[in-house]
Amino acid sequence: MTAIRRAIGLMSGTSMDGIDIALIETDGRNAVQRGPSGFVPYESAFRRRIEAGLEDAKSIRRRDERPGGLAAIEQELSRRHGEAVLGFLSDYKFSADTIDIIGFHGQTVLHRPQEQLTVQLGDGRLLADMTGIPVVYDMRANDIVHGGQGAPLVPVYHEALAARVPVGPGRGKPVVFVNIGGISNVTIVSGTADPIAFDTGPGNTLIDQWVADKAGIAYDAGGMIASEGQVLGGAVARYMAKPFFALKPPKSLDRNDFTLDDLGNPELADGARTLARVTADAILQASIYAPEQPALWVICGGGRKNATVMVDLVEGAAKSGAAVIAAEELGLNGDSMEAEAWAYLAVRALDGLPLTFPTTTGCQVAVSGGVVVSPNK
């Protein structure tokens, strides 16, 4: 029997809205017991600092370079993660010595897989020393070394959770786990082969940028703004004609690969409505790479709270007879999924188990990864 470990996962995603934190107990294989989770938001000033850091990151040629403000942001970001862990331990009354490992994603500031370059800010040593808990970090790098995209990494966790999909009319057909974060990604689980995974296109990033530029707000809460607008077919067609959509998987995106340039300059609500449609269409297009038509789409990530995106997903999937549900309908938590995944990946990394597969990132062979640091006592 393999050891069950208690692990904390930390994710600061491409939306740059804060730190998701989650605890699970797992053997890194099929046994997954989900524990508490939380979220520590960044205030808008820190989010703007990271956004400025994305510009500094554009000059990076080697992944350990930290030009401009990036070195200072990395320290601040890691310190905030340390405080998030200490607050979480205190809230849920766990002592540090009962936690076996932390899986630390850090903050992606540059992702150029075609140049074998992916850069995550995150000082694992600082986090281990602050918390007194061993840390696994930098889990994307080894995949890149082995010819992979370095993303997405969550699929192996989605696969472990797929066992919880209840037996139903669609049993035996693929189930697609969808993460609608800043960027959207999917994992197609058929149950008979390794999962197929890839990034599908913009998630919330463009919607967030649009409502921030036009109305000074962080996101379209509930998709309410979009619900009052009209879909602009020409703009949807411009987005869907982008070369990214014609690429076969594996494929992954940098946050800045899609921009608002193709939207034109419509009214606020029409822009939000159109971008919601683009997000949904890009996700549903993933089915062309499934071995057969999926029966079920399980939606995770902050974008599932945009009811307009969800309406488009439900209506679009219904055309092929598939159902769309939020992760909660399976008793999962769509907000903490990625943080849970980073905890799960950390445990796999400790055991040298693969994090990625040729079908999820395009790596030549299934590979493990991550750097392990123990706290200085």
Ligand SMILES: Nc1ncnc2c1ncn2[C@@H]1O[C@H](COP(=O)(O)OP(=O)(O)OP(=O)(O)O)[C@@H](O)[C@H]1O
């Ligand atoms: N109530 C809400 N209504 C609509 N959208 C929401 C709501 N709450 C959050 N969101 C959207 O979800 C986003 C955050 O999603 P999430 O935390 O899953 O992304 P992320 O993990 O940062 O990104 P990625 O998965 O790409 O790394 C916000 O930027 C916002 O666009």
Ligand SMILES: CC(=O)N[C@H]1[C@@H]2OC[C@@H](O2)[C@@H](O)[C@@H]1O[C@H](C)C(=O)O
């Ligand atoms: C390079 C990077 O940070 N990519 C993220 C991003 O956010 C969503 C999508 O693009 C996905 O590929 C990945 O994150 C998830 C958590 C993953 O690796 O599975």
